[in-house]
Structure formats: structure tokens, C-alpha cells
Amino acid sequence: MDKKPSVWTSNRFWRRSATWVTGVSAVLLILLTFDTMAQMKMGTEEDIKNKIDRRIPSPVVINYKIDYQLNRRRGHEVPIIGGMDANGKSKYEEKEKFFGRDDWSEEEARALIHKGKLTIQAKNCMDCHTLLGNGAYYAPDLTKAWLDPTWDTLAPAYNGKEYAIKEFLKNPPAMAMHERKMPNLGITDEEAKAVVAYLKFMSAIDTNGFPRNFGKIKGAVDARK
Amino acid sequence: MIIEPCTDVVCSIWSILNQGPMTLTIFLHTLIVLPMVWIYFDEKKRLERGDIPDE
Numbered sequence: 001m002d003k004k005p006s007v008w009t010s011n012r013f014w015r016r017s018a019t020w021v022t023g024v025s026a027v028l029l030i031l032l033t034f035d036t037m038a039q040m041k042m043g044t045e046e047d048i049k050n051k052i053d054r055r056i057p058s059p060v061v062i063n064y065k066i067d068y069q070l071n072r073r074r075g076h077e078v079p080i081i082g083g084m085d086a087n088g089k090s091k092y093e094e095k096e097k098f099f100g101r102d103d104w105s106e107e108e109a110r111a112l113i114h115k116g117k118l119t120i121q122a123k124n125c126m127d128c129h130t131l132l133g134n135g136a137y138y139a140p141d142l143t144k145a146w147l148d149p150t151w152d153t154l155a156p157a158y159n160g161k162e163y164a165i166k167e168f169l170k171n172p173p174a175m176a177m178h179e180r181k182m183p184n185l186g187i188t189d190e191e192a193k194a195v196v197a198y199l200k201f202m203s204a205i206d207t208n209g210f211p212r213n214f215g216k217i218k219g220a221v222d223a224r225k
Numbered sequence: 226m227i228i229e230p231c232t233d234v235v236c237s238i239w240s241i242l243n244q245g246p247m248t249l250t251i252f253l254h255t256l257i258v259l260p261m262v263w264i265y266f267d268e269k270k271r272l273e274r275g276d277i278p279d280e
Binding site: 005007013054073 | 234238239260264268269
């Protein structure tokens with residue numbers, strides 16, 4: 001009878017393999033964590049002045065025109081801040097008034113966006129919506145809500161996209177656009193303004209093309225029936 | 226070109242390795258699997274020599 005020992009039944013082989021795989025995976029995860037931290041680092045006003053692309057730009061992007069354009073090299077849409085140059089990159093030049101101003105300082109913009117974040121948390125937007133993909137799947141993702149073409153059609157009647165979104169947030173049922181109607185959450189004028197700033201800032205984040213479109217969610221659910 | 230310049234916003238070793246949908250995955254799996262092949266033959270050699278104590 002062949003007494004040749006099999007490696008596959010050897011405990012030592014499996015133990016060494018498992019140690020190796022676990023060790024490499026642990027090191028890899030640590031390295032990836034540092035990489036992610038570098039990717040997530042918020043840019044500064046200086047970066048915008050020096051035209052350095054950051055995945056998360058400085059809060060002062062609310063002073064700039066933000067666009068969402070297909071980048072052929074990367075194969076998906078990317079946010080274009082302040083106009084696009086011949087290479088399909090952000091120019092950081094074209095400004096756009098945000099509530100009548102295009103000179104929001106970094107501190108002012110950051111404070112406004114922070115208030116918007118707190119409002120979004122206080123009003124539990126994620127009960128229905130997703131932000132950067134996190135949240136509930138009842139209502140549309142808000143990551144690129146600022147860039148939704150619907151607002152461009154409403155902008156002239158409200159003297160600007162930001163005013164249209166603000167009015168919508170203050171009383172959503174009055175401006176219902178989806179089959180699933182957003183309820184009135186009692187958002188004040190100041191809170192709505194801050195939420196719009198947050199949404200505009202978020203639309204400038206490079207999310208590798210997420211989400212892909214601005215489709216309408218169909219199928220209203222009436223809980224009272 | 227086989228190796229294309231990085232297209233990511235913030236370039237790193239990972240985005241350079243990520244040349245296509247599978248390149249990063251193939252690289253990392255190779256990194257993990259190749260030493261396992263070595264571990265296999267090393268253990269086989271030891272077993273055949275019979276210098277493994279009973280567990």
C-alpha cells in the first residue's frame with residue numbers, strides 16, 4: 001500500500017496557509033485604510049486656487065458652477081467645478097452666485113454646510129433618501145440632487161436653482177414632482193438654505209460616477225389605505 | 226500601452242495597479258496564492274523527509 005503522505009491532510013499546511021492569508025489580508029486592510037484616509041481628506045481653498053483636484057473639495061466650491069460631465073478616460077461622469085478645460089478637467093474659474101453671493105469664505109461655507117448636515121440628520125432624511133449611497137431606498141439618492149436637471153427647469157421662475165430647492169424643502173407637497181410625495185418636515189428658511197449648501201457641496205464630491213442618473217422613482221405607497 | 230497612466234483623482238499604488246476591472250484583484254490574489262504554492266511544496270518536502278512530529 002502506498003504510504004506516501006498527503007499535504008492536503010496535513011494540519012501544518014493548512015495552519016501555515018491560514019496564517020499567511022490572514023496576515024497578508026490584515027496588512028492589506030491597514031494599507032487600504034491609510035489610502036482611503038488620503039482619498040477622503042477634504043481639500044482647501046488653496047487647492048481650488050492652485051487647481052488641484054480633490055475627491056472632496058473645499059466648502060468654497062459652493063461659490064462655483066458645478067457640472068456633471070462624462071469623462072471618457074475614467075468611463076463615468078465626474079463633477080466639473082468652475083468650467084471644463086480642453087482636457088475635460090475642472091478649471092475652477094467660472095463662479096456662480098449662491099444665494100446672491102459668490103464670495104463665501106471657507107469658514108462661512110463650512111459653517112453653512114455643517115448646519116445643513118445637522119438639519120439633514122435632525123430631519124432624518126435617510127429614513128427615505130440615500131446620501132452617498134447610505135440610507136433608505138424609498139426616495140432618490142441625494143448625492144447629486146443639486147445637479148438634477150429638474151431644478152434647471154424650475155430655476156428661472158425662482159431666480160435661481162438654490163431658491164427653487166429652498167422653496168421645495170420648506171413645503172415639499174406644494175411642489176411635488178415624484179409619485180412618492182415628500183412630506184412637509186417643517187424645515188425653516190435658514191435650515192433649507194443650509195441644506196441646499198450641503199447638497200451643492202456634496203454634488204462636487206467625486207464619487208466615481210455614483211449615482212448614474214436622475215430617474216424618477218415610480219410607485220407611490222399610501223400608508224393610510 | 227499595457228501600463229496606462231493613473232486616471233484616478235488621488236493617485237496611489239492601488240489606482241496604478243487598477244488598470245482594468247480585474248488587474249488589482251489578479252495582482253493581490255497572485256501575491257497571496259504564490260507563497261501558498263511555495264508553502265505546499267515546502268510541507269510536501271518535509272512530509273516526505275518525515276521530519277514532521279506527530280500532532
